[in-house]
Amino acid sequence: MQLKNDLILRAAKGEITERTPVWLMRQAGRILPEYRKIRAKLSGFKELVETPELAAEVTLQPVDLLDVDAAIIFSDILVVPEAMGLTYQMLEKKGPYFPKTLKTIQDLDQLHIIEGDELTYVYDAIKIVKAELNSRVPLIGFAGAPWTIFSYMVEGGGSKTFSEARKFLIQQPQLAHQVLELITKSTLNYLKRQVAAGADLVQIFDSWAGILSPSQYREFSLPYIEQIVRSLETVPVTVFAKGAYFAMKDMNNLSCQTIGLDWNMDIQKAKRLLADKTLQGNLDPAILYGDKNQIEKATDQMMKQFIGHPHIANLGHGVYPDTHPDQVKIFIEAVKKFNS
Amino acid sequence: MQLKNDLILRAAKGEITERTPVWLMRQAGRILPEYRKIRAKLSGFKELVETPELAAEVTLQPVDLLDVDAAIIFSDILVVPEAMGLTYQMLEKKGPYFPKTLKTIQDLDQLHIIEGDELTYVYDAIKIVKAELNSRVPLIGFAGAPWTIFSYMVEGGGSKTFSEARKFLIQQPQLAHQVLELITKSTLNYLKRQVAAGADLVQIFDSWAGILSPSQYREFSLPYIEQIVRSLETVPVTVFAKGAYFAMKDMNNLSCQTIGLDWNMDIQKAKRLLADKTLQGNLDPAILYGDKNQIEKATDQMMKQFIGHPHIANLGHGVYPDTHPDQVKIFIEAVKKFNS
Numbered sequence: 001m002q003l004k005n006d007l008i009l010r011a012a013k014g015e016i017t018e019r020t021p022v023w024l025m026r027q028a029g030r031i032l033p034e035y036r037k038i039r040a041k042l043s044g045f046k047e048l049v050e051t052p053e054l055a056a057e058v059t060l061q062p063v064d065l066l067d068v069d070a071a072i073i074f075s076d077i078l079v080v081p082e083a084m085g086l087t088y089q090m091l092e093k094k095g096p097y098f099p100k101t102l103k104t105i106q107d108l109d110q111l112h113i114i115e116g117d118e119l120t121y122v123y124d125a126i127k128i129v130k131a132e133l134n135s136r137v138p139l140i141g142f143a144g145a146p147w148t149i150f151s152y153m154v155e156g157g158g159s160k161t162f163s164e165a166r167k168f169l170i171q172q173p174q175l176a177h178q179v180l181e182l183i184t185k186s187t188l189n190y191l192k193r194q195v196a197a198g199a200d201l202v203q204i205f206d207s208w209a210g211i212l213s214p215s216q217y218r219e220f221s222l223p224y225i226e227q228i229v230r231s232l233e234t235v236p237v238t239v240f241a242k243g244a245y246f247a248m249k250d251m252n253n254l255s256c257q258t259i260g261l262d263w264n265m266d267i268q269k270a271k272r273l274l275a276d277k278t279l280q281g282n283l284d285p286a287i288l289y290g291d292k293n294q295i296e297k298a299t300d301q302m303m304k305q306f307i308g309h310p311h312i313a314n315l316g317h318g319v320y321p322d323t324h325p326d327q328v329k330i331f332i333e334a335v336k337k338f339n340s
Numbered sequence: 341m342q343l344k345n346d347l348i349l350r351a352a353k354g355e356i357t358e359r360t361p362v363w364l365m366r367q368a369g370r371i372l373p374e375y376r377k378i379r380a381k382l383s384g385f386k387e388l389v390e391t392p393e394l395a396a397e398v399t400l401q402p403v404d405l406l407d408v409d410a411a412i413i414f415s416d417i418l419v420v421p422e423a424m425g426l427t428y429q430m431l432e433k434k435g436p437y438f439p440k441t442l443k444t445i446q447d448l449d450q451l452h453i454i455e456g457d458e459l460t461y462v463y464d465a466i467k468i469v470k471a472e473l474n475s476r477v478p479l480i481g482f483a484g485a486p487w488t489i490f491s492y493m494v495e496g497g498g499s500k501t502f503s504e505a506r507k508f509l510i511q512q513p514q515l516a517h518q519v520l521e522l523i524t525k526s527t528l529n530y531l532k533r534q535v536a537a538g539a540d541l542v543q544i545f546d547s548w549a550g551i552l553s554p555s556q557y558r559e560f561s562l563p564y565i566e567q568i569v570r571s572l573e574t575v576p577v578t579v580f581a582k583g584a585y586f587a588m589k590d591m592n593n594l595s596c597q598t599i600g601l602d603w604n605m606d607i608q609k610a611k612r613l614l615a616d617k618t619l620q621g622n623l624d625p626a627i628l629y630g631d632k633n634q635i636e637k638a639t640d641q642m643m644k645q646f647i648g649h650p651h652i653a654n655l656g657h658g659v660y661p662d663t664h665p666d667q668v669k670i671f672i673e674a675v676k677k678f679n680s
Binding site: 290294 | 603
């Protein structure tokens with residue numbers, strides 16, 4: 001069925017659209033009181049992720065309430081390592097925690113490649129969202145980049161330095177590559193199922209890109225991202241590698257059309273180094289703590305710099321949970337007004 | 341008294357030395373069993389910081405045991421906010437925690453500028469170290485950059501996003517500048533006392549530089565760093581702004597001679613953009629998890645790139661606590677061999 005609003009799909013194919021499409025990372029829930037109401041009734045975050053009807057409901061909320069140009073499925077990048085064999089808990093105020101982590105070659109026995117119905121609850125949620133959206137806007141599917149998933153599997157949770165994961169790369173590089181292969185195959189199978197279920201566009205989040213040295217990033221992250229995006233031929237793909245300012249030139253060679261920028265990345269430089277790509281981003285999420293005037297001014301400044309380049313407006317990182325929805329609306333309105 | 345080894349001082353004044361000096365951030369303690377032995381007898385980290393004889397002892401350990409070209413006083417950047425009025429606790433495995441934080445203009449009443457003997461224990465430790473060193477190598481004093489101190493005062497501890505501190509900059513920019521002024525004056529007074537007590541060189545750590553957008557960094561961090569370094573006329577000053585890859589051009593204009601690089605920063609680019617500066621760094625600290633061959637190869641690769649430019653060898657961040665001292669020695673030896 002023809003989408004009523006396909007701005008983001010056209011931009012994600014390299015088109016300079018008549019109006020710049022806009023959505024927010026982490027828009028699915030998190031900031032909305034309507035989301036919190038649902039979340040409060042549940043045992044935890046994972047119950048929400050694993051219950052298709054509820055995941056679908058919070059996915060649709062920002063479309064209805066914020067009027068963004070795309071929905072993004074409510075889920076978590078860590079469903080992939082879990083489906084591969086390492087379960088995790090989401091600890092309140094602390095973040096993810098893996099009781100078992102990856103340390104030696106023996107631990108590989110615990111892992112398997114996602115090939116079947118391990119993550120049916122995600123595909124089911126996508127189907128419900130698609131039906132409910134009724135072609136209003138496109139739906140974005142997503143997964144973590146293999147390096148980012150690998151670091152959680154080794155580290156067992158968040159970290160300031162990810163020194164365990166980086167130690168693994170130094171001490172057991174062959175094994176790291178083996179694991180990255182398993183994650184890559186799993187992620188590709190998972191994303192293909194998301195597309196089959198109805199995802200119109202896919203985004204890959206390399207959240208811990210910035211912790212690697214440039215040469216490590218070239219060895220342990222980019223080739224696996226490339227494997228994935230090269231094989232996703234039917235939908236546009238966006239790669240968002242937070243902190244990988246040093247890899248812009250390399251990223252221009254990825255077989256995907258869109259590259260996300262974080263708020264530290266210089267737009268002019270990105271336009272030069274990523275000349276062939278659609279760019280997504282990159283307002284500082286902290287700007288949404290400002291008043292109407294500040295948000296409008298900062299949005300306009302950002303939008304001006306992207307003129308003449310294919311662009312999808314977004315923040316430079318996920319929206320912060322204590323952001324007021326009204327401030328998000330001001331940002332979205334400012335993007336839409338800029339073009340009209 | 342004439343220093344027996346003044347390599348680091350000459351490099352820090354812009355000289356290309358006959359052998360590149362080497363030291364490690366966080367070398368004072370942390371990785372050495374000899375340090376842990378002392379630490380284990382105490383109630384906590386702060387007791388060590390506040391007891392001059394013990395702080396001096398762990399400051400000297402890496403000079404004796406690792407044969408580095410400089411000592412750095414064992415202390416903590418958070419003694420400054422504490423002396424200004426906000427006490428902190430160092431929680432085991434969790435890091436610093438400030439029970440009271442800075443939120444509104446009323447909280448300014450709790451703060452005062454460091455002008456006197458608030459931090460005598462640091463100056464005393466410096467005096468003991470200087471006497472014990474007996475001019476073998478120079479002693480480095482240090483402080484946090486005002487922005488980094490400010491973020492701890494507002495955030496109350498570590499954070500993945502520092503969104504509270506960044507919210508403060510957006511919502512109360514005037515007040516932020518007022519607080520940054522207080523911190524700047526305090527830091528300057530503190531560093532002058534360190535120099536008077538015997539510090540031969542001073543380093544300013546802007547640990548959270550990378551969390552700001554380039555324009556915010558120019559407004560809320562760099563001018564305060566400049567105020568400090570401009571007023572420290574008698575000793576060489578190093579500024580290490582982690583993650584501030586976007587500010588290299590600006591940093592070339594700072595009134596200090598040395599700029600530290602983190603391990604993500606491109607050395608060739610740094611040599612171009614920081615053409616007038618001595619560069620310090622920047623081996624990935626995770627490399628020290630490798631074997632002898634890996635460490636030597638990576639060190640050589642790094643050293644080669646700095647040839648022809650004034651250079652102080654170091655890691656690109658503090659040494660990780662679980663690094664084996666032998667691996668640190670291999671790094672230090674590799675730097676020293678490279679030049680001979």
